[in-house]
Amino acid sequence: MTSLAILVPIALTMGLCGLATFFWALRGGQFEDLDGAANRILIDDETDLTP
């Protein structure tokens, strides 16, 4: 039981962190242009192109 009392909250917190990260990414516009994101890895030197 004691192990559960620790592990269950840990599992839930980790899950919630993942969910929060997803929402952060969603709000930050990272899902706005999925085609572009897929292609951007092919651009050689992207640091020069973005401000």
Next chain:
Amino acid sequence: MNAPALATALAREASEETVLIVPAMHCAGCMAKVEGGLLKVEGVSGARVNLSARTVRVSHERAVTIPELTAALETLGFASQPRLEETQAAPSAVKPLLAPLAVAGFASMNVMLMSVSIWSGAEGATRELFHWVSALIGVPAIAFAGRPFFASAWSALRKGRTNMDVPISIGIALATALSLYETAVGGRTAWFDGTLMLLLFLLAGRTLDAAMRDRARAGVEALLRQAASGAMVIAPSGKLDWVAARDLAPGMRMRVAAGERLAADGEIVAGETALDQSLLTGESAPVRAQVGAPIHAGTLNLDAPIDVRVTATGRDTSLAEIARLIEAAGQSRSAYVRIADRASRYYAPAVHTLALASFVGWMLAGAGFYQSIVIAIAVLIITCPCAIGLAVPVAQVVACGALMRKGIMVKDGSALERLASIDRALIDKTGSLTLGQPMPDAAALAALSPEQSEVALALASHSRHPLSHALSRALVQSGTRAAELDHASEAPGRGVQAQWCGRTVALRRPDVAGAVAVALDLDGEPVRLITFVDPLRPDAVQALAQLKAQGIDCSILSGDNAVAVAEVARQTGLTGQSSASPADKTDAVTRLQQAGHRVLMVGDGLNDGPALASADASIAPGTASDVGRQAADVVFLGESLTALPRAIDAARRTMRVVRQNFALAIGYNVLAVPLAILGYVTPLIAAVAMATSSILVIANSLRLVRAAR
């Protein structure tokens, strides 16, 4: 901070953002070129491409003007234009579904962890704790992630109708209530895991469906925005100004250069030219027009610059009249009921009756109220159309993706369903069966000597006339090199004249009227007439043969004159109707529909718009008019007409897979429902059955990846 520094900081802050539409971007190379090219412009601080929407967002100082930005892109070979407020992309259908999908995914995974422990034998206090933790995660998650379904079910119920979301919502609500009760009394089974998994799968199906619509719409919108509509307007002071089509007003005088399309109806006040009205009437031969002639928006000016006094704009033009016809015609199509909705019409009442019957049956058999209601809810959960929710969208998304890779854009899933049922096709001539652009007759080109070809190319490259463009393109393709010319000059409406090796040479309007041709006049040699034809699309004959093999009868429905239609009919072996007005075309479609046919309309022009909208399904080439592309369900890029049989074949395959998916999903119910009615279904069985049937349906749909071969 001292004052000058503050001022520069403010100046930097006072930057603007402009969104440019760049329809030609399609790969990483284009993105890098566009972003890099824009950043090189003085005063631009940032450029970010959105490839899905084919736009680039530029942050720049106020001093930088939009023409500077478009010019920078022009030098890189990308046509672009600023995005107008009114053409701003409609809100995405996917975005509101992403958050519920994520919550359902998170919650179902975590609850499943608890459930696995319970299934593997957690007892007593541990089980109770796990049930409570599941409830803590599950209830808020269900309330949040279920909202799209609850909202849709509620709006259907309020109108006295039922849809797929009604049984889903009732099942979810009842299962959650029962699970909460079980948790509170320390019972053996809770259904939080199954409920959340159901939500997850259903939301996944919805998201896919929305993603498909978003993507196709973005593609079509990028095409639509390509057409610059506006005109050079001559102010009373003589100054020339570019005015957008919506700002044109009657009485304005616009100058239309050769090769430009008219943005408004009007009357010629200066100049004489030939007009190409094929987009409006389907008539392929140019019409000569002089001062005083009325001229319609959408007409292409071929020969010489003309001045036109605007008589009607916007909703008063002949274009707007066609738009009204389209609107009226499109209403019949909106009555089409998608296959998923048709299925749920039978499915929802059946599910409810079954659950109610099990409840009544067990009550009559002497079971307690509690046991009966548990079994009834188990029946509801197990029959909840989990795989059925995925059956249609997954198959359609996969097929549309395959078609899109072949340059065929399907606007939505229902278009595929309608396309699959087609058994009759009406095809417009100009621009659909043919390329819609005059090309020099191959026989006339072959008759030229190499010398003559070289001179013709050199002369043609000095002219902006559409025929000269076509001629120089054809000559360059055949490997001709341009001769050296001196003193080349173009007289609008007459032709190009130059000196070549001391001889006067000219490319000019032929003396004989009627034919679409140019005359090549080399001093001292007989005049050569180069005639132009509007050739059939490559593979047109092959594509028509394939359509016939698919059991689809084709015929031509053209606004062009009988002679031109007869020529194409002879080449393709089709029958045809000529000189059809937009209303005639709609009538032809309606007549066939009343005779019991499912009609496909293929067309590109404004005059095809109403027929495209009233047919059961419609296809337009990417070169079509705005109206044609907007009215059509499917738009294909490229020249080949084999896109037609390919799209129909893919649509039919998709419907086959959709039916198989339904069979799989219903087959699972046939196995699981008796177990549920007898009371043997546990949450474990429900979870396994649900996941298995969903995976089967997805795997079956993935076979469509190569549907567009």
